[in-house]
Structure formats: C-alpha cells, structure tokens
Amino acid sequence: MSDLALFGGRSAFLHPVHVGCPSRVDRARLFDRLNWVLDNQWLTNGGPLALELEDRVAEIAGVRNCVATCNATTALQLLFQAAELTGEVIMPSLSFAATAHAARWIGLDPVFVDVDPLTGSMEPAAVAKAIGPRSAAILGVHLWGRPCQVDDLEKVAADHGLPLFFDAAHATGCTWRGRAVGGFGTAEVFSFHATKVVNAFEGGAVVTDDDELAQRVRALHNFGIGLSDSSPAGGTNGKMSEASAAMALTSLDAFEDTVRHNRANFHLYSEELADVPGLSVIPHDRDERHNYQYVIVAVEESATGIGRDLLIEVLRAENAMAKPYFSPPCHQLEPYRSRAPVELPHTERLAARVLALPTGTSVSREDIRRVCNVLRLAVSYGADVTTRWNRMKGGRE
Numbered sequence: 001m002s003d004l005a006l007f008g009g010r011s012a013f014l015h016p017v018h019v020g021c022p023s024r025v026d027r028a029r030l031f032d033r034l035n036w037v038l039d040n041q042w043l044t045n046g047g048p049l050a051l052e053l054e055d056r057v058a059e060i061a062g063v064r065n066c067v068a069t070c071n072a073t074t075a076l077q078l079l080f081q082a083a084e085l086t087g088e089v090i091m092p093s094l095s096f097a098a099t100a101h102a103a104r105w106i107g108l109d110p111v112f113v114d115v116d117p118l119t120g121s122m123e124p125a126a127v128a129k130a131i132g133p134r135s136a137a138i139l140g141v142h143l144w145g146r147p148c149q150v151d152d153l154e155k156v157a158a159d160h161g162l163p164l165f166f167d168a169a170h171a172t173g174c175t176w177r178g179r180a181v182g183g184f185g186t187a188e189v190f191s192f193h194a195t196k197v198v199n200a201f202e203g204g205a206v207v208t209d210d211d212e213l214a215q216r217v218r219a220l221h222n223f224g225i226g227l228s229d230s231s232p233a234g235g236t237n238g239k240m241s242e243a244s245a246a247m248a249l250t251s252l253d254a255f256e257d258t259v260r261h262n263r264a265n266f267h268l269y270s271e272e273l274a275d276v277p278g279l280s281v282i283p284h285d286r287d288e289r290h291n292y293q294y295v296i297v298a299v300e301e302s303a304t305g306i307g308r309d310l311l312i313e314v315l316r317a318e319n320a321m322a323k324p325y326f327s328p329p330c331h332q333l334e335p336y337r338s339r340a341p342v343e344l345p346h347t348e349r350l351a352a353r354v355l356a357l358p359t360g361t362s363v364s365r366e367d368i369r370r371v372c373n374v375l376r377l378a379v380s381y382g383a384d385v386t387t388r389w390n391r392m393k394g395g396r397e
C-alpha cells in the first residue's frame with residue numbers, strides 16, 4: 001500500500017496522462033491547410049474550409065444540413081433560439097454543465113429528469129411525467145457517446161407535440177440501431193472541443209434535416225444577417241473560424257485511426273479490470289458503431305472498500321488524471337440547486353460512482369496497464385487505504 005504515490009511512493013507516471021488529451025493529427029496536413037487559409041486570406045465568416053467541414057459532418061450524420069459553430073454550447077443556444085423556445089426544456093441532469101447552462105443562459109428553465117440506473121440514459125417515462133404547460137422541448141443527451149433510447153423519446157415527443165433535440169457532444173461517429181447519430185429528433189448538436197474525438201480546438205455543429213431550422217441557425221450564428229423573419233433573439237456570433245475548420249478536417253481525416261486506438265484502449269481496460277472486484281467498465285453495444293472516446297468505470301464501494309472520490313485521489317497522485325464525469329450532476333449545481341431543488345435518485349447514485357479513465361491516442365497500452373495496476377493495488381487494500389487516508393486528512397499521520 002505504501003507504494004501508492006498518495007502515501008509517498010513514486011508516481012506511476014512522470015507526466016500527467018489525461019482523459020481528454022487531444023487526438024493525434026497529421027501535423028503536416030494541418031499546417032498545409034493553415035498555410036492555405038493564410039494564402040486564401042479568408043479567415044472566418046463561412047469560409048471554404050468551414051463549408052467543407054459542414055459537408056463532411058452532414059454526410060457522417062446522414063442529414064441534409066450542418067452548421068459549424070464556435071463550440072457546442074453556442075450551438076445548443078442557437079438551436080433553442082432558432083426553434084423560438086420559451087419556458088422549459090426537459091433534459092437529464094447527468095451531463096456536463098454545458099447542457100443545462102446553454103438553456104439557462106438564454107432564459108429557458110431546465111427541468112431535470114432521472115436516468116436509467118445502469119446506462120445513465122434519460123428515462124422516457126420520466127420525461128413523459130415531467131411534461132407540463134410550460135414544456136417547450138425535450139433534450140436528450142447521448143451520454144459518454146451511448147445513444148439515448150431514441151425511439152421511446154421520439155414517441156413521447158410526438159405524443160405531446162414537442163420538438164426533440166439531442167446533445168450529441170460525445171457521440172460523433174456513433175450509431176443507434178445502425179443509424180448514424182446526428183439524424184435523430186428535430187436536430188442534434190456535436191462538440192468538436194479539444195478533448196473530443198473530432199477536435200477543432202474549439203468547435204461544434206448543429207445537424208438537422210429541417211431545412212428551415214438550419215437556415216435560421218445559420219443566420220443566427222452570423223448576427224441574424226439574412227433572417228427572412230424577425231427573430232426575437234436578433235443574432236450572435238457563433239461562427240467557426242477557418243483555423244478551427246482546418247483542425248477539424250485534419251482531425252476527421254484521422255477519425256478511423258483515432259477510434260481504432262480508442263477501441264483497443266477500451267478493450268484493454270475492460271480485460272485488465274475484469275477481475276478487480278467492485279470495478280466495472282461500462283460496456284458498449286458491440287453491434288453499434290462507437291467512438292470509444294470515454295472509458296467510464298463504475299465503483300461499487302461495498303466491494304472495493306474505497307470510494308470513487310478517493311480512487312480519483314489515488315490515481316491523480318500517480319499522475320493518472322481521472323475525472324468524475326459527471327459529478328456533481330447538473331441539478332446539484334448552482335443555479336439549479338437553489339432555483340428548483342429536485343431529487344433524482346438514479347442520477348445521484350450513478351454520478352457518485354463513476355469515473356472517467358485516461359484514454360485517447362496519446363495513451364499507450366503500457367499506460368493503461370499502469371493505471372490498472374494502480375487500481376488493482378488500491379482496491380486490494382481498499383479499506384486500509386480509506387482508513388489511512390482518513391487518518392492523514394485528520395492530521396493523525
């Protein structure tokens with residue numbers, strides 16, 4: 001146990017290994033594109049590379065329209081504004097803060113509903129129950145890239161005449177029942193943040209088959225210029241620059257290699273941790289396409305003797321920078337906690353148990369074995385690690 005860096009042992013990693021380390025790209029190709037942008041002297045405002053990216057993303061999503069944006073948070077806001085939502089948006093709480101904040105920032109009230117206790121996916125029955133007179137839309141989240149129960153959500157939305165949107169920030173390149181994510185509901189939003197499987201430094205996209213909605217998003221992301229009717233929102237600047245588009249295109253070129261690497265990482269983690277009591281890697285449906293961007297482990301403290309938060313401390317002391325994605329869940333964050341307190345037992349339990357492990361193209365098989373060795377060691381002395389840590393924190397050691 002004393003080998004753990006938490007207790008003074010040498011760290012397993014000299015340098016931090018991260019959850020969201022940017023995927024590898026072909027630098028020569030990226031610099032070629034950037035040089036081309038500089039030569040072309042068109043740096044933003046719907047430049048040729050942003051348009052090329054939109055075509056490629058629309059094709060991946062299997063939809064007619066894609067509007068590239070400066071990030072996914074803005075893309076969600078643009079989508080809500082384009083759909084002229086007012087009132088409440090029903091969504092899961094088990095997500096990154098951006099999902100809720102995007103709505104709140106433009107004056108919409110998130111209404112949080114509970115998730116399936118195993119998959120973390122928003123419960124369609126809970127959504128139906130949450131619908132009220134102020135409901136304006138339903139927003140599903142393809143959490144950790146695992147698609148929602150799309151058909152059930154589509155049915156609830158249709159039964160109540162509400163638009164259904166998806167926050168697909170984690171799910172670029174994934175499928176549900178063989179169909180590409182991006183084509184579900186009225187519209188979906190991808191993130192191309194630095195930490196995502198396709199990265200534009202910062203970037204996002206709205207994808208949809210609704211031509212009119214797409215045209216409104218496009219106008220709104222460019223100050224409302226070209227809007228044929230008057231939008232109460234006016235417009236904003238949500239455009240993607242050519243530098244970001246150059247990065248995103250180069251990252252897309254590497255997409256298959258990135259996913260192959262992530263998939264191998266995921267399977268190695270699953271194998272290595274299979275015999276560690278109380279730790280389970282949340283699986284993916286093998287019949288679907290997945291980007292394997294996140295490796296999520298659920299911690300059952302009654303079996304490990306060590307809780308999720310302390311395991312993260314143990315890993316971080318080793319320079320393995322695990323993250324508690326997503327804890328606290330949105331309903332326990334301000335301003336929601338104070339504005340509209342709610343209890344979501346499945347969400348709370350899952351959020352308190354899960355952690356994301358380092359992965360991505362810069363994380364090697366050797367790195368993964370080291371992370372798993374640390375986890376194995378920490379769990380084999382789980383109760384002792386907990387006792388010793390509590391004593392240290394209490395200043396008694």
Ligand code: T4K
Nearest residue numbers: 018019020021022071072073096098099169191193194195
């Ligand atoms: N909806 C959902 C469900 C989302 O998860 C997100 C964002 C959004 C919407 C909104 O998308 P964007 O508006 O961002 O396009 C990170 C990302 O900033 C965020 O984009 C992402 N989700 C979220 C899940 O992760 P943090 O606060 O965890 O970031 P940070 O700085 O702690 O970085 C995460 C890890 O990545 C660290 O271990 C360090 C590593 N990293 C990070 C950056 C920026 C690198 O190795 N290199 C880097 O350049 O939010």
